[in-house]
Amino acid sequence: MVAHLVSPAVLGLETSTVQVEVDLRAGLPAFSVVGLADVAVQEARERVRSGIVNQAFAVPSRRIVANLAPADLRKAGPQYDLPLALAILAASGQLAPDALAGVGAVGELALDGALRPVPGVLAMAEHAARAGWRRLLVPRANAAEAALVPGVEVLGPATLRAAVDQLEGRAGPSLVRLDAGALLAGAQAAPGPDLAEVRGQGAARRALEIAAAGGHSMLMIGPPGAGKTMLARRLPGVMPPLLLEEAIAVTRIHSVAGLLDPGCPLVVRRPFRAPHHTISAAGLVGGGRVPRPGEVSLAHHGVLFLDEVCAFAPSVLDALRQPLEEGRIDVSRAMGSARFPARPLLVCAGNPCPCGFDGDPVRRCVCPPGRAESYRARISGPVADRIDLHVEVPRLEREELLGGAPAEAAGEATSAVRARVVAARRRAAARGQDRPNAELGPAAARAAAALRPPARELLGRAVDRLGLSARAHDRILRVARTIADLDGADAVDAHHLAEAVGYRASAAAQAA
Numbered sequence: 001m002v003a004h005l006v007s008p009a010v011l012g013l014e015t016s017t018v019q020v021e022v023d024l025r026a027g028l029p030a031f032s033v034v035g036l037a038d039v040a041v042q043e044a045r046e047r048v049r050s051g052i053v054n055q056a057f058a059v060p061s062r063r064i065v066a067n068l069a070p071a072d073l074r075k076a077g078p079q080y081d082l083p084l085a086l087a088i089l090a091a092s093g094q095l096a097p098d099a100l101a102g103v104g105a106v107g108e109l110a111l112d113g114a115l116r117p118v119p120g121v122l123a124m125a126e127h128a129a130r131a132g133w134r135r136l137l138v139p140r141a142n143a144a145e146a147a148l149v150p151g152v153e154v155l156g157p158a159t160l161r162a163a164v165d166q167l168e169g170r171a172g173p174s175l176v177r178l179d180a181g182a183l184l185a186g187a188q189a190a191p192g193p194d195l196a197e198v199r200g201q202g203a204a205r206r207a208l209e210i211a212a213a214g215g216h217s218m219l220m221i222g223p224p225g226a227g228k229t230m231l232a233r234r235l236p237g238v239m240p241p242l243l244l245e246e247a248i249a250v251t252r253i254h255s256v257a258g259l260l261d262p263g264c265p266l267v268v269r270r271p272f273r274a275p276h277h278t279i280s281a282a283g284l285v286g287g288g289r290v291p292r293p294g295e296v297s298l299a300h301h302g303v304l305f306l307d308e309v310c311a312f313a314p315s316v317l318d319a320l321r322q323p324l325e326e327g328r329i330d331v332s333r334a335m336g337s338a339r340f341p342a343r344p345l346l347v348c349a350g351n352p353c354p355c356g357f358d359g360d361p362v363r364r365c366v367c368p369p370g371r372a373e374s375y376r377a378r379i380s381g382p383v384a385d386r387i388d389l390h391v392e393v394p395r396l397e398r399e400e401l402l403g404g405a406p407a408e409a410a411g412e413a414t415s416a417v418r419a420r421v422v423a424a425r426r427r428a429a430a431r432g433q434d435r436p437n438a439e440l441g442p443a444a445a446r447a448a449a450a451l452r453p454p455a456r457e458l459l460g461r462a463v464d465r466l467g468l469s470a471r472a473h474d475r476i477l478r479v480a481r482t483i484a485d486l487d488g489a490d491a492v493d494a495h496h497l498a499e500a501v502g503y504r505a506s507a508a509a510q511a512a
Contacts, residue, residue: 012338
């Protein structure tokens with residue numbers, strides 16, 4: 001007898017249906033798995049044998065042949081343990097075959113028959129809903145994550161025996177319900193690092209607000225200890241709270257990467273990723289034998305912070321060109337190709353030279369001649385051209401450090417700045433925009449800017465004097481539009497454009 005069961009497969013973020021077929025034949029007892037299965041799937045034979053026996057079932061004393069179709073699709077990971085075990089039980093008459101009709105299953109079996117969680121369950125549940133499956137069996141630890149998807153009944157048994165009992169109706173189904181909106185609302189009320197803790201640095205705080213309001217990338221250059229990292233770590237709190245669809249998109253990526261918090265099936269805060277400067281290009285943008293998301297995708301809808309950016313390998317920074325421009329990354333490997341979304345808010349911070357004090361009015365730079373220029377040149381021109389806001393972060397003054405400065409030197413609280421950022425995003429939405437200003441195309445950016453004549457004339461002079469590229473021209477328009485949104489203006493005036501040009505002037509001077 002041949003038993004059939006379906007199971008979802010995930011490659012990158014793409015999913016497909018795998019037909020799990022088990023045939024029991026006469027002959028010496030054996031267990032083989034065919035269908036382009038990797039080592040983890042082949043090892044499922046021993047896990048399935050032990051799990052079946054330890055759950056008080058019997059392993060058929062016949063030749064067991066399991067096929068994972070389609071045969072040209074690579075199958076990876078331990079997620080096929082549960083469907084293989086259920087198909088064997090159905091083929092041997094220990095589970096009613098009609099109980100598997102319209103049912104999908106995924107899960108890793110422990111040797112005692114307990115079900116262990118697997119990554120990528122959210123994407124699998126979405127595939128089950130699209131395919132019209134009636135039920136989806138997942139390990140209990142994955143059940144809340146799968147329940148985020150409407151349209152499919154999620155069962156979360158803890159063991160193989162519990163799964164069989166629920167399928168045959170001997171035990172009530174362990175249905176899982178989850179209120180994603182309540183999870184997001186609770187996250188908004190939770191406190192985080194406050195921008196009021198940052199003293200001084202008014203220009204950098206202003207740039208941080210613009211970056212959050214329009215989704216603009218940002219580069220901060222200054223001496224050690226000026227507060228660059230402190231500012232960057234407070235940026236997620238300034239950004240608008242995650243929408244439900246954004247939270248689902250972020251959760252999908254983290255689930256595939258196996259990084260979900262076991263206690264919270266939904267990512268409710270904007271991610272903040274800060275990879276070390278020794279990271280490889282594959283670690284930053286994604287890769288591996290089986291394509292996996294990199295840091296730029298794990299920071300999707302959040303913040304990707306590159307501290308000591310000039311210490312990163314130039315080839316690693318150059319790998320950011322595609323995601324910065326297109327909002328996605330394509331990874332091609334021998335095991336297949338995958339496309340991952342990559343729209344983080346990029347924040348870079350670095351020192352002006354290896355010792356950190358080039359141009360400092362108090363401490364003398366000890367780097368040899370030309371070393372500072374070559375150090376900053378590790379950020380290539382094409383990458384620097386894709387960064388919207390270039391900000392100098394100077395050392396703090398004595399009064400700011402000792403607390404003798406005016407009260408406003410401590411800066412506003414995160415809640416006050418976030419309120420202005422949210423209002424600016426709403427103004428953009430009122431114009432019909434479904435994305436932040438930084439993601440507008442060239443034509444849409446020109447239409448949204450609606451430059452007044454003085455601003456148009458100023459932009460022309462900036463193009464001539466700074467030698468701006470077409471990309472830099474469009475990015476200035478987007479930043480100016482964001483500044484106008486923060487100001488509550490319908491059109492971009494000259495003073496909005498002048499501030500936007502100021503954030504590109506230092507980059508142009510450095511390139512010269």
